[in-house]
Amino acid sequence: MSGAAHGRLATMTAPSPAAGRTDSTDGRDGHDGTGVRDRHDGLDLLPPPRPAYDAHTRKEIAYLLLNLPVAVFGFAYAFTVLVAGGILSLTVIGLPLLALCLLGARQLGKLERARARKLLGVRVEEPTPLPLSRGGGPVQRLWLALKDPVGWRTLLYDAIRLPWGVVTFCTVLTSLFVLWPVLPYLARFLANADRAMVRGLLSPSDELERRIAELESDRGIVVDTAAADLRRIERDLHDGAQARLVNLAMGLGLAKEKLLEDPDTAASMVAEAHGEVKLALQELRDLARGIHPAVLTDRGLDAALSSVASRCTVPVTVTVDLPARPAPAIEGIAYFTVSELLQNISKHSRARTASVDVWRADDRLLVQVRDDGRGGARLDAGSGMRGLADRLGAVDGLFVVDSPDGGPTVVTAELPWRDRQE
Structure with a gap:
């Protein structure tokens, strides 16, 4: 079998709970690339000793200063989506627009994960894409997008970030001129809170959520496929065997009328009807084979x-x-x-x-x-x-x-x- 086919069977190995330490995100012995021990809760009040304003600290300060403009945009997007979606949901365009905005929220989450990865060293896996292209009707795809937990968690993340963005921006900006000696420690504390929020709200849906979405999509595919098969069977019966049987009945009726007055013509018509019966039986066999062949059973x-x-x-x-x-x-x-x-x-x-x-x-x-x-x-x-x-x-x-x-x-x-x- 090809390597692409075997790829789906690969499994992810989880660390042993007895190991006594958490995963590393960049391979540096349990650190996330910033010199901070990558603990489960994402917080570490006292960082290990390091130069006060090294590259990691400068990146954290840059991240915290960018929080405000990013949070303003994210809050405006979330507020507009929730308000406009709630009002327009009473109209025919409301739900499709809300679904589209949730897909847009996924892209905002992707940008935020990239920013956290670049400046904070937080590596969060990208969520599994919604299975919108796997079939199903437009209503099912709309419902799948509206129930997307990743999109809704991203909107929640954007909605709560505005006050936090104001706090971090003002704190860091003020500390640049007033609390310069302690700014590295303060930046570390604030950045760890950001790490926790990114991990908590922008991490992928758990496997159960992804599996539910896939199964719902698959169920729609099965229903649509079954409906298409039924339509095909009905069409084949109507255009094939049924039409032949109707012609056969008419031919036999005419042959019956001519049986006494013109036996030769009647015999010819019966022979023709016999040929139609054979063709109708062959079409029915082909149709049955298309549903489920007897030889397979x-x-x-x-x-x-x-x-x-x-x-x-x-x-x-x-x-x-x-x-x-x-x-x-x-x-x-x-x-x-x-x-x-x-x-x-x-x-x-x-x-x-x-x-x-x-x-x-x-x-x-x-x-x-x-x-x-x-x-x-x-x-x-x-x-x-x-x-x-x-x-x-x-x-x-x-x-x-x-x-x-x-x-x-x-x-x-x-x-x-x-x-x-x-």
Whole structure:
């Protein structure tokens, strides 16, 4: 499997509680790059000895002096968003405008984290982006943005910063002329309070919040996909088998009327109707195969993928190495993923050969489809790749496309392994 696909399985190692010290943010033995011990609460009243006005102290003073103009802008933004959003929420543009402003608040938080990182040495991880591009309707994306905890915490941060900005600006400015000898210690105390606020309000949402947002987005994708599938089935029935059966009924009715007066014509019409019945049955079989093929239910992925590979216009080698059959839902997603990819190979790849490999690795089911075609496949190229990625993402799967121009194309799908309940 490609390195991109394995990246999602990486885990972050947490420090042992027994270590007796907190993490370093820049690798300097528990210090945050300012000479301050990076304690959990972000406060340290008595810093270790260091030159009174070294580079770190000057950066802290600069940060504190910038607090006022930054806080004024942030407060004005937060106040405008809350007031305007509250008033306009009664109109059709209110909620979309509020959602847009919350996305803007995320960007303000990003700038504040960058300022704290540059001047205070505070390294706070960037929050996970909202999954707005993973599908779902506009209403769902709007609701997801309105519930964004990162945006709301940033607005809270901006709202409470104005009085603090006034205090720090005036204190430091006055101390520059009055309390020069103790200013480094005073700046350290005030800067540590800023560090605590940045960590407390501008740090990423916890994993649970991110996971809830992803699951809500995935639920919308599943609902939309199911609705689209139902519309496709209805359209195929209406335009295909249903239309043929209507024509068949009319033809048999005419044949019945001519049965006594013109038996030869009636026999010809019955023969034609017999051909229509065969076509209608074939269309119904194709439709049933598109919903869930019987061979997949009866014989599993190996037989089902071999069957779909036999209909591909490119010679396909299928290798399935599974110790057991996965859950029907996972099996079905794997089947339809391969089916869609083989259709793309037939229509777009200009390949000479292709291969399908399916295997299990730990608690994941992996599917890899290769072809030696012209390459250039993209998730946003309109070939159905985006829909496949969304469908796999809805079940905590992964979809990776490696398709340089000129080929070859390697598509890797990763699904969670769930045991089949017999």
